[in-house]
Amino acid sequence: MKFGKYLIDKYIEILIVIFGYIIILMMLFAFKVPSQVIIGITIILIISCFGVILIGYIKRRKFYNNLINNVDKLDKKYLVLEMLNEPSFYDGKIFYQVLYEINKSMNENVKQYEISLIDFKEYIELWIHEIKLPISSLTLMNHNQKNKLYKRYEEQIRKIDSYVDQILYFVRSENAEKDYLIKETNLKKIINNVAMKNKDDLLANNISLNVEVNDEMVLTDSKWLEFIINQIISNSIKYTRDDVDSIIKLKTEEHSKQIDLHIYDNGIGIPAKDIKRVFEKTFTGENGRNRSKTTGMGLYIVKRLCEKLGHKIVVKSVQNEYTDVIISFSKNDFYKIKN
Amino acid sequence: MKTILVVEDEKTIRDELKELLETSGYNVILLEKFDNTLNDILNTEFDLLLLDINLPKVNGEFILKEIRKTTNVPIIMLTSRANVTDEVLSMSYGSDDYITKPYNPNILLLRIGNIFKRMEKNINVITYDDIKVYQNKGMLVKDNKELDLTKNEMIIFSLLLRNRGNIVTRDELMTELWNNEEYVNENALTVNISRLRAKLEDFGIENAIETKKGQGYKLL
Numbered sequence: 425m426k427f428g429k430y431l432i433d434k435y436i437e438i439l440i441v442i443f444g445y446i447i448i449l450m451m452l453f454a455f456k457v458p459s460q461v462i463i464g465i466t467i468i469l470i471i472s473c474f475g476v477i478l479i480g481y482i483k484r485r486k487f488y489n490n491l492i493n494n495v496d497k498l499d500k501k502y503l504v505l506e507m508l509n510e511p512s513f514y515d516g517k518i519f520y521q522v523l524y525e526i527n528k529s530m531n532e533n534v535k536q537y538e539i540s541l542i543d544f545k546e547y548i549e550l551w552i553h554e555i556k557l558p559i560s561s562l563t564l565m566n567h568n569q570k571n572k573l574y575k576r577y578e579e580q581i582r583k584i585d586s587y588v589d590q591i592l593y594f595v596r597s598e599n600a601e602k603d604y605l606i607k608e609t610n611l612k613k614i615i616n617n618v619a620m621k622n623k624d625d626l627l628a629n630n631i632s633l634n635v636e637v638n639d640e641m642v643l644t645d646s647k648w649l650e651f652i653i654n655q656i657i658s659n660s661i662k663y664t665r666d667d668v669d670s671i672i673k674l675k676t677e678e679h680s681k682q683i684d685l686h687i688y689d690n691g692i693g694i695p696a697k698d699i700k701r702v703f704e705k706t707f708t709g710e711n712g713r714n715r716s717k718t719t720g721m722g723l724y725i726v727k728r729l730c731e732k733l734g735h736k737i738v739v740k741s742v743q744n745e746y747t748d749v750i751i752s753f754s755k756n757d758f759y760k761i762k763n
Numbered sequence: 764m765k766t767i768l769v770v771e772d773e774k775t776i777r778d779e780l781k782e783l784l785e786t787s788g789y790n791v792i793l794l795e796k797f798d799n800t801l802n803d804i805l806n807t808e809f810d811l812l813l814l815d816i817n818l819p820k821v822n823g824e825f826i827l828k829e830i831r832k833t834t835n836v837p838i839i840m841l842t843s844r845a846n847v848t849d850e851v852l853s854m855s856y857g858s859d860d861y862i863t864k865p866y867n868p869n870i871l872l873l874r875i876g877n878i879f880k881r882m883e884k885n886i887n888v889i890t891y892d893d894i895k896v897y898q899n900k901g902m903l904v905k906d907n908k909e910l911d912l913t914k915n916e917m918i919i920f921s922l923l924l925r926n927r928g929n930i931v932t933r934d935e936l937m938t939e940l941w942n943n944e945e946y947v948n949e950n951a952l953t954v955n956i957s958r959l960r961a962k963l964e965d966f967g968i969e970n971a972i973e974t975k976k977g978q979g980y981k982l983l
Contacts, residue, residue, distance in 0.1 A: 549844075553817070556843035557773050560865035564779035567868040568786070585865055605848060616944055620870060623941050633946040647850075 425485045425492075434477055441473050480513070487511040502530065548595045552588055559585050579624065586658065590721060593651050597728035604645035604733065611640045611685065615674055618653045625661050631670040640676050642683055642753040648729050653687065655722045656749050660689035663711055665744065680755075682736075687749045694741040702739055703727040765879060766790040768809035770826075771841065772797055772818050780813065787872050788929075801826050805833065811875060814858075816842040816849060824852055831857040837878045841866070869938040876925070891924055891982075894968070903966065910966045915945050916959045919952075923972065923982035932979035956980065 431438075445466075452462050487508075494507045505527050510520050559581060566577045596603060615635055619626075626633055642649075657672060664670040673688040694702060698709035705724045712718040730737040736752040767789050771777045781791045794803055797819045804812065804826065812830070816823035827838060840853045843864040850861045860874050889896045895904040901917045903910040912920060922939045923931055933952060940947055947955065956972065963971050973981045 553843045556864045557776065560843070561773070561775040561779060563865045564776060564783055564868055568779055568782045581865070603848075605851065607851075612944065616942070619944075619946055620867065620938075620941055623937065626946075627937065627949060630948065632948055635944065635946060 425481075425488045427481060430481050430484070431477065434480075437477075438473070441469070445469055483511070483513050484516065487513075487516050502527065545595050545599055548591065552592045555588055556585075559588070575624065575628075579628075582621075582625075586654070589651060590655075590725065593648070593729060594721065594725050596648075597725050597732065604648050606643055606645055606733065608641045609644050609646045609649070611642050611676065611683075612637050614646055614650050614653065617650050618657055621654060622657055622661065626672070629661060629664060629670065631661060631664065631672055634671060634673040636673070636675040637685075638676065640678070640683055642685075643755075644733055644735065644753060648733060652726050652729055652751070653685075655726050656687045659722065660687070660691055660747070663689075663691040663747075665690065665692050682752045682754050685751045685753070687751070688746060690746050693743040693745050693747050694739065695743050699739060699741055703737075764788065764790045765810040766792060766808065767811045767813060767875070768792045768794065768804065768807055769813045770794045770800065770804060770818065770823075771813065771815040773815075783868050783872070784875075789875075797821070801829055804830060809836065811878065812836060812838045814838055814840055816840055816844065816853070824849070824856060827853060827858055828856045837882070839874060839878070867938075869935060870942070873938060873942055889921075889924065891927075896921070896924065905966070908966070910962060912959070912962065913955075914943075915940060915947065915951075915955045916962070918943055918945065919955060919959055920982075923980060927982050930975050930979045930981050935979070 448465065448469075449462070452465070491504065491508060494504045495501050498504055498507075505523055508520070508523075511517060562581050563578070566574060566581065612635075615637055619633060619635070653674075660672045668690055671690050673686070675686045675688065677684040677686065692711060695710050698707075698711070701707045702709065702723050703726070704720075706720040707724070708718050708720040712720060727737060730751065734754065736750075738750045738752075739747065740750070741747040767784055769777055769780050769784075769791060771780065777793055777795075781793055784791045792807060792809060794800065794807075796803070800818060800821050814823050814827060818826070823840060823842075827840065830836070830838065837859045838857070839860045839862060840858045841862055841864060842849055853861050859878055862871060862874065889898070891903075893905060896902075897904065898917060898921055901912045901914060903912065903920075918940055919936055922936060933949075937947075937949075937952060940952070960972055963969075971983055973983055975981055
């Protein structure tokens with residue numbers, strides 16, 4: 425807050441005082457008041473007028489400078505009211521009160537959205553729990569029937585299940601809540617679960633699965649990581665090349681600070697212009713458009729989950745040669761619980 | 764015959780589970796009323812319990828905890844919640860396994876089979892007529908003659924032996940191999956079986972494995 429600008433802002437008040445002063449001056453001259461008295465009155469008037477303006481300025485300067493500074497400094501600017509004292513001047517009080525009301529109403533509004541979002545998330549989780557029951561029933565019925573189309577039915581049921589899972593993890597990845605548990609997990613076991621899940625697809629498409637993973641323990645959430653690896657392998661199965669024997673290779677590399685898991689395939693690869701954008705939401709790219717219908721959500725969710733778990737994920741690829749997805753797990757002794 | 768108690772409130776799943784388990788040679792008891800679940804379970808005699816986590820009126824984890832106070836019977840938890848806390852909780856309360864719906868029926872059977880196998884772990888040596896089968900060493904012994912099998916061959920032979928006289932489908936063999944982290948393809952399975960046949964023949968066991976066209980294999 426600058427004094428000059430404040431002064432200019434007060435020009436009407438100043439003009440009124442000057443106008444009043446001129447009238448007083450004229451009256452004093454008309455009554456032939458001695459010049460000493462006129463000088464005295466002039467000085468008193470100037471001092472008191474100046475004093476009034478200055479006091480008004482000082483009061484406001486403290487309040488507004490405080491406000492401006494705090495807004496500048498704060499990351500979440502809407503919290504500024506928490507750091508402000510109620511001012512002592514009247515218009516400031518009104519201003520403060522109104523700010524308070526606005527803040528309160530916004531908080532209520534945000535809260536409402538938050539509640540409806542949580543409700544929605546809970547409903548989705550519940551719904552997924554419910555839809556898994558008929559999917560389970562179908563799987564079992566199909567297995568017990570053992571008719572000719574058994575394998576093909578099973579494939580479709582698996583697809584339904586995998587899409588349902590995608591929604592579940594999307595909701596979880598978008599949510600600020602921490603509903604995962606990081607602990608030491610056997611990578612081989614997770615890979616085995618994913619392999620079992622995709623066994624029939626891999627065999628039906630003549631894709632060899634090559635796993636070179638020792639009994640490595642990584643810090644992660646097993647369910648989330650299973651979903652992540654499953655998404656990546658599903659992509660590998662989707663985007664194979666016809667002119668080579670398809671292979672998917674999972675391999676770990678141990679470094680001093682991290683363990684890298686490579687998920688390599690010799691499929692169609694990703695065009696160079698698309699590779700930077702594969703983790704973007706709803707990005708489908710050339711492959712997605714040409715090969716199969718895709719929502720472009722899979723890798724986006726994968727990236728989000730990796731960020732939450734603190735894993736680094738990188739994609740390397742040469743079109744028509746290979747795709748290599750690398751997930752890095754940090755080796756942090758801090759997390760290790762000592763027995 | 765082993766008896767399995769199924770505690771699952773969803774009727775369709777319950778009935779299908781019964782059919783699945785019965786065709787695989789287990790005796791199945793179903794719990795159909797859930798007014799007094801814990802007592803009903805404790806008053807039933809069984810060798811293994813399949814327990815759903817979400818039951819009416821009572822939580823499966825609570826039941827698990829209560830059962831563990833009195834018995835060490837194997838328990839597999841079934842759930843549709845893909846939630847790691849549930850899994851950790853179940854395991855810490857003493858469940859033997861934890862399977863998320865929708866489970867692959869073959870995997871479910873495999874896990875059940877594994878638990879029973881683990882219980883009989885002391886009998887590491889099983890026999891095939893007068894031949895001793897050392898699964899861990901991958902070796903068959905007959906009259907001081909030894910036959911070495913590769914890991915894959917042993918997995919195949921063991922599964923056939925466990926289901927001796929019955930047809931084992933290629934799919935079941937494949938599931939067993941993959942579950943043991945041997946990610947072989949169809950050709951490799953065929954090659955492994957013919958090699959196993961050749962080895963057994965050399966060893967003096969002729970025509971032991973019969974091929975049932977379009978169905979699978981049978982160990983005579």
